[in-house]
Amino acid sequence: xxxxxxxxxxxxxxxxxxxxxxxxxxxxxxxxxxxxxxxxxxxxxxxxxxxxxxxxxxxxxxxxxxxxxxxxxxxxxxxxxxxxxxxxxxxxxxxxxxxxxxxxxxxxxxxxxxxxxxxxxxxxxxxxxxxxxxxxxxxxxxxxxxxxxxxxxxxxxxxxxxxxxxxxxxxxxxxxxxxxxxxxxxxxxxxxxxxxxxxxxxxxxxxxxxxxxxxxxxx
Amino acid sequence: xxxxxxxxxxxxxxxxxxxxxxxxxxxxxxxxxxxxxxxxxxxxxxxxxxxxxxxxxxxxxxxxxxxxxxxxxxxxxxxxxxxxxxxxxxxxxxxxxxxxxxxxxxxxxxxxxxxxxxxxxxxxxxxxxxxxxxxxxxxxxxxxxxxxxxxxxxxxxxxxxxxxxxxxxxxxxxxxxxxxxxxxxxxxxxxxxxxxxxxxxxxxxxxxxxxxxxxxxxx
DNA sequence: ACTAACATGTAAAGCGTTACATGATTTA
DNA sequence: TAAATCATGTAACGCTTTACATGTTAGT
Numbered sequence: 214x215x216x217x218x219x220x221x222x223x224x225x226x227x228x229x230x231x232x233x234x235x236x237x238x239x240x241x242x243x244x245x246x247x248x249x250x251x252x253x254x255x256x257x258x259x260x261x262x263x264x265x266x267x268x269x270x271x272x273x274x275x276x277x278x279x280x281x282x283x284x285x286x287x288x289x290x291x292x293x294x295x296x297x298x299x300x301x302x303x304x305x306x307x308x309x310x311x312x313x314x315x316x317x318x319x320x321x322x323x324x325x326x327x328x329x330x331x332x333x334x335x336x337x338x339x340x341x342x343x344x345x346x347x348x349x350x351x352x353x354x355x356x357x358x359x360x361x362x363x364x365x366x367x368x369x370x371x372x373x374x375x376x377x378x379x380x381x382x383x384x385x386x387x388x389x390x391x392x393x394x395x396x397x398x399x400x401x402x403x404x405x406x407x408x409x410x411x412x413x414x415x416x417x418x419x420x421x422x423x424x425x426x427x428x429x430x431x432x
Numbered sequence: 433x434x435x436x437x438x439x440x441x442x443x444x445x446x447x448x449x450x451x452x453x454x455x456x457x458x459x460x461x462x463x464x465x466x467x468x469x470x471x472x473x474x475x476x477x478x479x480x481x482x483x484x485x486x487x488x489x490x491x492x493x494x495x496x497x498x499x500x501x502x503x504x505x506x507x508x509x510x511x512x513x514x515x516x517x518x519x520x521x522x523x524x525x526x527x528x529x530x531x532x533x534x535x536x537x538x539x540x541x542x543x544x545x546x547x548x549x550x551x552x553x554x555x556x557x558x559x560x561x562x563x564x565x566x567x568x569x570x571x572x573x574x575x576x577x578x579x580x581x582x583x584x585x586x587x588x589x590x591x592x593x594x595x596x597x598x599x600x601x602x603x604x605x606x607x608x609x610x611x612x613x614x615x616x617x618x619x620x621x622x623x624x625x626x627x628x629x630x631x632x633x634x635x636x637x638x639x640x641x642x643x644x645x646x647x648x649x650x651x
Numbered sequence: 652a653c654t655a656a657c658a659t660g661t662a663a664a665g666c667g668t669t670a671c672a673t674g675a676t677t678t679a
Numbered sequence: 680t681a682a683a684t685c686a687t688g689t690a691a692c693g694c695t696t697t698a699c700a701t702g703t704t705a706g707t
Binding site: 461463497498500501504522526527 | 665666667668669670673674675676
């Protein structure tokens with residue numbers, strides 16, 4: 214069974230509801246748009262491929278998905294009629310592969326989302342800053358150690374983003390992803406610099422505490 | 433007897449398990465540490481107060497909590513024995529207020545967390561960059577519009593962080609929060625600058641597309 | 652012989668937001 | 680008289696991660 218001619222396309226029921234009540238008219242969550250967005254570049258991708266592409270570019274500024282989330286997003290998108298899939302038997306006796314493509318409706322939907330969405334401030338969850346913010350609970354010099362480790366992490370990201378951006382050179386269809394990877398490179402450089410500034414501020418704070426009585430005379 | 437006047441302290445059962453099996457030995461989620469951290473500065477705070485303090489500082493780099501989350505976190509922390517609460521009757525016929533304080537066990541726990549947690553890369557979810565990344569779906573100049581609106585948002589954040597940092601001046605116990613607010617100020621300035629660089633890159637991309645054939649000769 | 656990569660999924664549990672519910676006081 | 684502030688919570692829902700389940704092939 215399961216694929217006479219490597220085809221067996223499934224679930225193109227989406228779009229129009231079949232029952233009396235609408236099955237799901239709620240807007241898709243942002244991560245769905247990210248997956249659909251990935252499919253708007255390439256022809257056919259498996260869940261496994263999608264994870265790789267996401268790690269290669271989206272992970273720097275948006276999202277580092279798990280396999281399980283990729284697969285459930287694909288199911289959702291298929292239910293909405295935004296992607297179709299077909300099963301591809303593997304030559305090597307390995308498990309069959311299911312590859313996904315964006316539909317015309319899907320392409321229209323991402324385009325509308327990308328054009329019409331509101332400009333919202335980025336969401337940042339900075340655990341390092343949370344710990345510095347609790348500096349009164351740290352031991353002497355521990356804030357410094359945390360910041361230096363954070364800088365090392367930022368350096369790694371700079372290099373990764375640079376490599377990935379270079380990998381995108383020459384491909385005209387990746388012009389925008391390349392732009393964003395360049396942005397990411399600079400972003401993590403900025404993180405590094407900001408940590409440097411904060412280290413200087415910590416020094417100043419320590420100096421003020423060693424020599425009290427010099428507190429701003431104006432206040 | 434732990435308070436007889438306007439007291440009614442509840443839920444100090446935490447710490448040691450009462451049944452045969454341990455009720456919850458899982459580590460607290462990061463947002464719990466954020467709430468406990470807030471309580472490590474001030475003596476007694478209500479859920480409402482906590483929200484205000486969180487908006488004032490944590491919201492810039494970590495978390496902008498909802499009331500419902502604050503209240504459920506407080507319940508969790510009370511169950512763990514990290515905070516205690518007492519009810520304070522309001523003079524004005526308004527609903528009673530419940531104020532929370534950190535316990536010694538709580539203070540020890542946050543301290544250990546702040547000192548021992550791993551340095552993890554910050555989590556960033558940048559919707560603006562996601563849309564630029566999908567630039568091939570946008571209309572001409574739309575990427576630019578998005579970036580400029582993003583810059584305006586960043587400017588607002590710079591001003592807010594500056595004001596809040598100034599508000600923290602002179603209070604020695606807020607030295608570290610003030611440091612982090614200064615960091616936030618510079619962070620949003622950097623966001624602004626990065627958007628400026630990207631606008632320049634977009635111009636360059638447009639020029640390359642108008643005058644083709646100049647593509648890097650070395651490749 | 653082991654590890655990494657390929658390949659896809661289910662189940663459970665926790666995190667977090669949004670909507671709902673209630674009501675007094677103060678300020679415009 | 681309308682809105683904002685003070686004040687606390689429940690319920691529902693949806694997003695996300697983690698653990699589990701399974702098996703082949705290629706490289707070290």
